Amino acid sequence: MADEKPTQIYQGYEQGPICPINDAYSLLLRLIRNCPWNRCAFCPVYKKQKFSIRPVEDIIKDIDLICTYIDRLRLENATPIALDQERIHTIYTGFEVRDRDRVAFNNAVKWYAAGMTSIFLQDANPLVMKPKDLVFILRHIKDCFPQIETIATYARSSTINQLPDGTLKQLHTLGLNRIHVGIESGSNLVLNRMRKGVDRFGHIEACKRIQQAGIELYIYVMPGLGGVDLSIEHALETAEALNAINPDVIKIRTLGLSPSTELAHWQMRGMFEKPGDAMIATEVRLMLEALGNIESRIKSDHILNLFETVNGKMPHDKDKMIGIIDRFFELDPQKRILYQIGRRMGFFKGLGDMDTSPQMDQVRLACENYGVTPKNVDQILDRLMTRFV
Numbered sequence: 001m002a003d004e005k006p007t008q009i010y011q012g013y014e015q016g017p018i019c020p021i022n023d024a025y026s027l028l029l030r031l032i033r034n035c036p037w038n039r040c041a042f043c044p045v046y047k048k049q050k051f052s053i054r055p056v057e058d059i060i061k062d063i064d065l066i067c068t069y070i071d072r073l074r075l076e077n078a079t080p081i082a083l084d085q086e087r088i089h090t091i092y093t094g095f096e097v098r099d100r101d102r103v104a105f106n107n108a109v110k111w112y113a114a115g116m117t118s119i120f121l122q123d124a125n126p127l128v129m130k131p132k133d134l135v136f137i138l139r140h141i142k143d144c145f146p147q148i149e150t151i152a153t154y155a156r157s158s159t160i161n162q163l164p165d166g167t168l169k170q171l172h173t174l175g176l177n178r179i180h181v182g183i184e185s186g187s188n189l190v191l192n193r194m195r196k197g198v199d200r201f202g203h204i205e206a207c208k209r210i211q212q213a214g215i216e217l218y219i220y221v222m223p224g225l226g227g228v229d230l231s232i233e234h235a236l237e238t239a240e241a242l243n244a245i246n247p248d249v250i251k252i253r254t255l256g257l258s259p260s261t262e263l264a265h266w267q268m269r270g271m272f273e274k275p276g277d278a279m280i281a282t283e284v285r286l287m288l289e290a291l292g293n294i295e296s297r298i299k300s301d302h303i304l305n306l307f308e309t310v311n312g313k314m315p316h317d318k319d320k321m322i323g324i325i326d327r328f329f330e331l332d333p334q335k336r337i338l339y340q341i342g343r344r345m346g347f348f349k350g351l352g353d354m355d356t357s358p359q360m361d362q363v364r365l366a367c368e369n370y371g372v373t374p375k376n377v378d379q380i381l382d383r384l385m386t387r388f389v
Helices: 056-075 085-093 102-114 131-144 157-162 167-173 188-193 200-212 231-245 262-268 277-290 318-330 333-344 351-355 360-370 377-388
Strands: 027-030 118-122 150-154 176-184 216-221 249-252 297-299
Touching: 027 056, 027 102, 056 102, 056 131, 085 102, 131 167, 157 176, 157 200, 167 176, 167 200, 176 200, 188 231, 200 216, 200 231, 216 231, 231 277, 277 318, 277 377, 318 333, 318 351, 333 351, 333 360, 333 377
Parallel strands: 027 118, 118 150, 150 176, 176 216, 216 249, 249 297
Antiparallel strands: none
8 A cells, every 4th residue: 555645744834034025914825845956146035945835725725714704804894094093903813823824814914904905925026936836825815815816926047947838827717917037137148147037038038928827027137236347238238128028017126235144245255346326326327228119117116226216107208317316416425325325224216315304413413423424424324234134
């Protein structure tokens, strides 16, 4: 008689470590643990973590658990505005002890309060799962939450290119309508050095497959990733790739060096030189200038970016976005430093905030305490930015 596999015990609802900014109020469902590639030299997430695909049965139990909590919130007529901590605690303790899962319940409450319109599938690349399993999971999601408007996930280009024909279209039909792809660069030299595991053509092919399936495409690019030596090539060839793809959204995510990454170790050994703010701003400007008549939305919604106000719709807002960067270079050196430090301290989103921010005195004091000068500003900013990587 063949040995039977031991029955796996459900360990409870799981939540991965990251999701896109615009999915901060989505329900997070963890399909895989960590990243199946996990070799990118710049990425600090998932390092030293073992990759695994969660059992479909456990994922279904996560969904059912959230559904149970949502049903109870509805039964209690718990309007979002009435969900204070005392009410939340009363509802939670109303469950049998064996039915309590605080992480799941907290996620259900947050999602309920946000209107329950979106779900994000974690972790780094859930599309490595068997298509039939993804189909089963998506059907169960729609059965439990028919009101869902958006189901999104991260995906690697190499995985997209390996999917059988028709898979993406089927997943879209079942509700998967947004995919986030980190192409980071359109330069093959940069992609190879950073160990992305895919070249520019692979990125373009994968992104076009996503679009052909009718799925909304968010692309991430990483200014600074080319280092000082490949800065211009990185900007121009990334723009060339974006022109070929014409994604729905282009997300700017400036390189921040986490001390735990291989790239940070390369920098310490003199094998990589991270561009400073001025060079990265020039790089972003060059990329924007090289973009053609694509219709993408540009979003710079991250604290690592020097300008959170570089947002707009191509090609209509192209000159406006470039103008923001030009105004930075028109500042005198001391005022430019004040903006850079205030931005990294989280006080400014754009240049206009310098005239209205009540924290300007704190920024000036910080510059004095750190001894910031034009010569050392980038080194000090790199240390401040590690908080956000």
